[in-house]
Amino acid sequence: MTTIEPILEGRRSQPDQLIEVLQDVQKICGYIPQDAMKTVARELGVPLMEVYRVANFYKAFTLKPRGKNVITICTGTACHVRGSDLLIDQVKGQLNIEPGDTTKDGLITVECVNCLGACALAPIVVQNESYLDHMSPAKLRKIIDHAKGKKKKEASDAQVQS
Amino acid sequence: MIQTVTLTIDGVPVKAAKGASVLDAALEVGICIPHLCHVPFLQDTGACRICIVENVKNGSSRVTTSCTLTVQEGMNIQTNSEKIRKLRRNLAELLVAQAPNSKAIQDIAVRCGVKEVRYPFRNENCVQCGRCVRYCTEMWKANALGFVGRGKNRRVEFPFATRPDFCKNCGSCTLYCPMSITPCGGPMKRGEEHLCGKCESQAVTAPNIIGACTRCELGKGFSCTRHML
Ligand code: SF4
Ligand code: SF4
Numbered sequence A: 001m002t003t004i005e006p007i008l009e010g011r012r013s014q015p016d017q018l019i020e021v022l023q024d025v026q027k028i029c030g031y032i033p034q035d036a037m038k039t040v041a042r043e044l045g046v047p048l049m050e051v052y053r054v055a056n057f058y059k060a061f062t063l064k065p066r067g068k069n070v071i072t073i074c075t076g077t078a079c080h081v082r083g084s085d086l087l088i089d090q091v092k093g094q095l096n097i098e099p100g101d102t103t104k105d106g107l108i109t110v111e112c113v114n115c116l117g118a119c120a121l122a123p124i125v126v127q128n129e130s131y132l133d134h135m136s137p138a139k140l141r142k143i144i145d146h147a148k149g150k151k152k153k154e155a156s157d158a159q160v161q162s
Numbered sequence B: 001m002i003q004t005v006t007l008t009i010d011g012v013p014v015k016a017a018k019g020a021s022v023l024d025a026a027l028e029v030g031i032c033i034p035h036l037c038h039v040p041f042l043q044d045t046g047a048c049r050i051c052i053v054e055n056v057k058n059g060s061s062r063v064t065t066s067c068t069l070t071v072q073e074g075m076n077i078q079t080n081s082e083k084i085r086k087l088r089r090n091l092a093e094l095l096v097a098q099a100p101n102s103k104a105i106q107d108i109a110v111r112c113g114v115k116e117v118r119y120p121f122r123n124e125n126c127v128q129c130g131r132c133v134r135y136c137t138e139m140w141k142a143n144a145l146g147f148v149g150r151g152k153n154r155r156v157e158f159p160f161a162t163r164p165d166f167c168k169n170c171g172s173c174t175l176y177c178p179m180s181i182t183p184c185g186g187p188m189k190r191g192e193e194h195l196c197g198k199c200e201s202q203a204v205t206a207p208n209i210i211g212a213c214t215r216c217e218l219g220k221g222f223s224c225t226r227h228m229l
């Protein structure tokens, strides 16, 4: 793995750097590849099992490659009460994937989180880094269409409105 | 010279090595505290909770796991009070509901006086006692197994869910797993789970022997560590 070499620079044989290193791997690769875990284990002197366990434990780390667009649906209490399950149904129906999965073309990943701390604006959806408030299945459909590159104009109009 | 402390277990004064656990001290003198996740010479984590005892201090008592409780001078431990028996029975009931296909766990249920299972059977193949993980990590230093995931997704797994080349194929993980021996009647299918009771003869004597270790045959099933030493 040449790409993660710079991350390891100056951190070799320092087991306590594990989480920081994994965070950087996540940032650079978009996920934590198996080979990277093996390299990190070897270079930091942490058992592979421990690297795998830590990478599995934190939500901030993903073990599967993610799509270009990451759509995160909040399923916290407030968002749930205001119908986040409808948003999930919308995603399932439209993309034919379960939360946590990525579409075959690698364009969209759908994830769920528990509360983003913006409950007053529920239900919340995060598209990549931007927060979208008061979501409805119809709005979400347009966003997904847009992300898929279909009906570009229509969808962007919708986004301006919302 | 080994330094010792004196404590009272079930009213009996007991001498134990400093730093020993209450569970070890009790087993040493033949007081039976049912236990599952404890394995001699491994770090105790208090995962199964079966070994609970009452630690009486100044007239009030705290319930805690004896395997993780270090002996102290003048401690007063109750291993078999009404309260403990009731709590332990409930814990055993939960365990057997989780994994009825383990002879060890069926035996523990009998030993702890479970008569019926009021919880829905889950029929899982792991109770997360961590014996396999600790044996692999501490004894063999192989680190080939570990717990991954959180909450209800927590499970024992190899790295990337495949046996790694540094697994020493020692077989200890299976040997020490309470799930590795099925009840005498064979594995129970989903929907057919029940409290085994095949060892009814032992079940009859179980209430009578609670408290004293008689090196019972049941012990072999419930992985009683007296049979390992
Ligand atoms: S067989 Fe492999 S995984 Fe099991 S205890 Fe031995 S080294 Fe660990
Ligand atoms: S696999 Fe067996 S030994 Fe390992 S945690 Fe599960 S029940 Fe315990």
Ligand code: FES
Residues within 6 Å of the ligand: A074, A075, A076, A077, A078, A079, A080, A114, A115, A116, A117, A118, A119, A122, A123, A124
């Ligand atoms: S529940 Fe969704 S932001 Fe709090």
Ligand code: FES
Residues within 6 Å of the ligand: B034, B035, B036, B037, B038, B045, B046, B047, B048, B049, B050, B051, B052, B065, B066, B067, B068
């Ligand atoms: S919690 Fe003590 S033996 Fe399992």
